[in-house]
Amino acid sequence: MTTTDSMARTRDAILRAAATALRTHERAGMADIAAAAGVGRATLYRHFANREDLLLELGRFAAEESIRVLDDARIDDVPVTTAITRLTRALLTTGREFWVVSSHRPQLWPEEEEVGVRLRALATRGQADGLLRGDLAADHLAALHGSLIIGALSVPPLSELGIEDATDIIVKLYLEGARA
Template identity: 25%
Template sequence: MKLSDPRANRSRQALLSAGIEVFLVNPHASLTEVAAFAGVGRATLYRHFETREQLIQELARESLALTDKAMQPLKIQKLEGREAIEAMLHAVMPLANRFHFLLSLWSIAEDDPEVTDIYNRQLDEMAELVEQGKKAGDINTALTTTWIVTMIDCLIYAGWYLVRDNKCDAKEAAESAVQTLFSGIRA
C-alpha cells in the first residue's frame, strides 16, 4: 500500500493514536498491544513500523512538531524574553496528556537524529529567550543560560506529570512553573 492510499493513511494515524494511548498506560507495551488497540493486524502494523523504536521515534517527531505548532502564535506576536517564556509555558502545558509518556521513552526517541536535531533547535530557541530576559533584567545573569534552559525543561516535565496524575490542570501547572521560575519557592 502506498502512503498516499487513504486506507494506509488511516491505518497509520490509528497506529500513532493507539501508540500514544497505549504508551500512556504502559510505556513498555509491545507493538502487538498497539496494533490490537488500533484495531489493525500485525501485518498492517509492520508495513508502517518495523520496530517499536520506529513507532516511538515517530511519536517523538509528532510531539516536537506539535510543540512547534503551539509556539507559532508566540513567534508571530514576536514575544521576547520573560513574556515569551511565560507564554511558552502556557502553550506547552496542555500537551501533557498527549506526550508525557515520552519522558520514560526518551532514550529510544533520541536515537533518531531528526528527533535530536529538532529538540536541540527548540532548546536553542529557549536559550535565546533566556538571553533576551537577561538583557531586559528579568532573569538572573549569575545563572548560566544552560542551567536556566534545563530548569525550564524540567518545570515543563514536572507540570506534565502533575497534569497526567490529575494533581492540577494545564493552566495551574503553567502558572506554577512561571511562579517557580521567576519568583522561586520562597514565601
C-alpha cells in the same frame, strides 16, 4: 485526497494512539496499539515493522509536535512574560500527550535540541529586557525553566495538576526566582 495524504493521516493517528496506549500501559504491544488506533494489525505493520520502529518514530513525532506547538505559540511575537507562559503551556500540553516517549529512548532528536535553543533564546531575551536576572547564564536559566516543565510532567503532585494550574505555578516560580 491522495494516497500519500491518507497514509500520512493514518500514520499520525497510529502514533497518537500509540502514545495514548503507552500512557495507559507502558508495555502495550502492537495489537494493543492497533486496537487503540482503530486499525488492523496489518495496517499497523505496513507503517511500522515492529514495536521498536514504532517507538523510534513516536519519539521523532513527539519532537516534531513540540516544535509545531512552539511555532503556533508565536513566542517571538509577544513580550517575554507572555512568551514564557505560552512556551510553558505549549510544552506541558505536548508533554502530557507524549511524555511516555521519553522513557523509551535515550537519544535526542534535533527537534528536541531546538526546544532547548528556544528556551535559551527566551532566557537571553528576558535578560536583555532586564526582566530576568543577569547573574546566571541564560543556559542555566533555560535549563531551570525546562526542569520545572519536566517536573510538572513527571513528579506527583505536579503531574496531577491541570495544564493551566501547572503553567501558572511554573511561570510564577520561574519569574519570581529568576527576576532581576
